Amino acid sequence: MNNKKVFVFGIDCFEPSLVFDEWRKELPNLSSLMEQGAWGKMESTLPPITVPAWTSMMTSKDPGQLGFYGFRNRKSYGYEELYFANGAYVKEKTLWQILSRNRLTSIVLSVPQSYPPKPINGIMAGCFLTPDKSGVWTYPESVAKEIDFAAGGDYIIDVKEFRTDNKDELLKQIYEMTKRRFMVVRDFVKSKEWDFFVFVEMGVDRIHHAFWRYHDKNHRLYEKGHKYEFAIRDYYIYLDNEIGSVLKMLDDDTVVFVVSDHGAQTMVGAICVNEFFRKEEMLKLKTEPQKQQKLKTADIDWKKTLCWGEGGYYSRIFMNVEGREPEGIIPKNEYEKVRDQIKEKLENLGDEKGNPIGTKVYKPEEIYRDVKNIPPDLIVFFGNLNWRSAGSVGGGKIHTFENDTGPDDANHAQYGLFIMKGKGVKA
Numbered sequence: 501m502n503n504k505k506v507f508v509f510g511i512d513c514f515e516p517s518l519v520f521d522e523w524r525k526e527l528p529n530l531s532s533l534m535e536q537g538a539w540g541k542m543e544s545t546l547p548p549i550t551v552p553a554w555t556s557m558m559t560s561k562d563p564g565q566l567g568f569y570g571f572r573n574r575k576s577y578g579y580e581e582l583y584f585a586n587g588a589y590v591k592e593k594t595l596w597q598i599l600s601r602n603r604l605t606s607i608v609l610s611v612p613q614s615y616p617p618k619p620i621n622g623i624m625a626g627c628f629l630t631p632d633k634s635g636v637w638t639y640p641e642s643v644a645k646e647i648d649f650a651a652g653g654d655y656i657i658d659v660k661e662f663r664t665d666n667k668d669e670l671l672k673q674i675y676e677m678t679k680r681r682f683m684v685v686r687d688f689v690k691s692k693e694w695d696f697f698v699f700v701e702m703g704v705d706r707i708h709h710a711f712w713r714y715h716d717k718n719h720r721l722y723e724k725g726h727k728y729e730f731a732i733r734d735y736y737i738y739l740d741n742e743i744g745s746v747l748k749m750l751d752d753d754t755v756v757f758v759v760s761d762h763g764a765q766t767m768v769g770a771i772c773v774n775e776f777f778r779k780e781e782m783l784k785l786k787t788e789p790q791k792q793q794k795l796k797t798a799d800i801d802w803k804k805t806l807c808w809g810e811g812g813y814y815s816r817i818f819m820n821v822e823g824r825e826p827e828g829i830i831p832k833n834e835y836e837k838v839r840d841q842i843k844e845k846l847e848n849l850g851d852e853k854g855n856p857i858g859t860k861v862y863k864p865e866e867i868y869r870d871v872k873n874i875p876p877d878l879i880v881f882f883g884n885l886n887w888r889s890a891g892s893v894g895g896g897k898i899h900t901f902e903n904d905t906g907p908d909d910a911n912h913a914q915y916g917l918f919i920m921k922g923k924g925v926k927a
């Protein structure tokens with residue numbers, strides 16, 4: 501192989517079935533890459549979530565080795581709120597750090613966990629975890645102005661809020677964000693020195709979560725002929741065109757990758773994991789909540805609580821272990837037995853009619869090569885991620901179709917995609 505450079509299009513949540521099958525004919529630039537190169541589904545991390553998936557891809561380490569198991573992680577064995585794992589928590593060497601040490605130059609734009617930016621031989625811009633652009637969000641700091649300028653004045657790191665009912669405004673923001681990101685990419689491809697170029701576009705992830713109900717005929721809220729019926733398809737076509745505009749600028753010595761960190765699938769509803777634990781008498785509250793509220797704001801009777809769960813696209817279960825948690829009650833020598841009981845109960849929990857949904861429950865030490873920091877005791881994919889997890893208590897219902905964090909139609913799927921094209925890559 502004689503390739504001199506590597507260019508990576510990172511498309512968050514790019515769904516293989518849509519690119520490879522459903523809309524392949526309508527995506528000429530991606531299909532052309534596929535014809536000339538190698539392509540396929542790419543399995544994500546467990547869990548298939550933006551953090552830790554991108555960092556896993558860029559370090560070759562699994563979440564256990566990285567020591568974070570999702571966006572939010574446990575700081576201690578206390579009962580306090582979880583912390584957000586931004587770039588400061590990445591201790592393993594990333595691809596661009598290895599390249600920097602070998603005097604090769606990288607441009608890294610908005611790859612998740614690239615905030616706060618760290619010094620590299622090249623340029624780094626913060627990802628969607630950047631709180632806002634008033635602080636330092638690039639390395640070197642001075643390149644921030646150039647990025648904004650190349651974006652026509654204001655580079656958009658992420659849309660403001662994707663769980664919103666204002667779909668028109670959100671759609672506008674998604675297009676604007678993508679357009680400006682590609683303006684910067686084209687500018688920097690041409691004007692900067694680089695051996696390795698990677699950027700991540702968040703638009704696909706945002707449009708999936710916000711518009712999936714209009715696209716997927718199997719979604720419970722699907723309405724035929726809705727004005728947004730083709731919103732996702734049209735955006736894929738637009739994105740293909742933007743990708744094509746960059747491909748034109750790359751020479752034959754550059755290996756090109758298109759990759760995603762996970763796919764997307766329909767979301768049926770949410771399982772209120774803590775309401776389930778209450779029903780099973782594994783979690784006790786001292787007073788009945790008057791309305792739906794966050795678990796941690798409820799009056800938890802820790803002395804009678806075996807376990808609790810967190811909300812999110814998947815659920816993390818934490819056990820209340822004697823000598824480990826402040827008011828732990830599970831004796832250490834019964835940990836495995838109780839953990840297996842919880843696992844079995846969760847696996848057997850069906851939909852609202854009691855039909856099986858194929859929930860998967862994992863023990864961290866069985867799926868990772870190492871288990872750093874504080875992992876959840878169990879990692880749960882309700883209905884293999886067709887259902888999300890809701891952490892709130894109150895109301896008494898285990899199954900809900902209202903999202904406690906705003907409208908959201910899609911969940912992540914275990915497989916993302918890759919396409920790879922370049923000299924030495926067999927078609």
Ligand SMILES: [Zn+2]
Nearest residue numbers: 512513550761
């Ligand atoms: Zn993602």
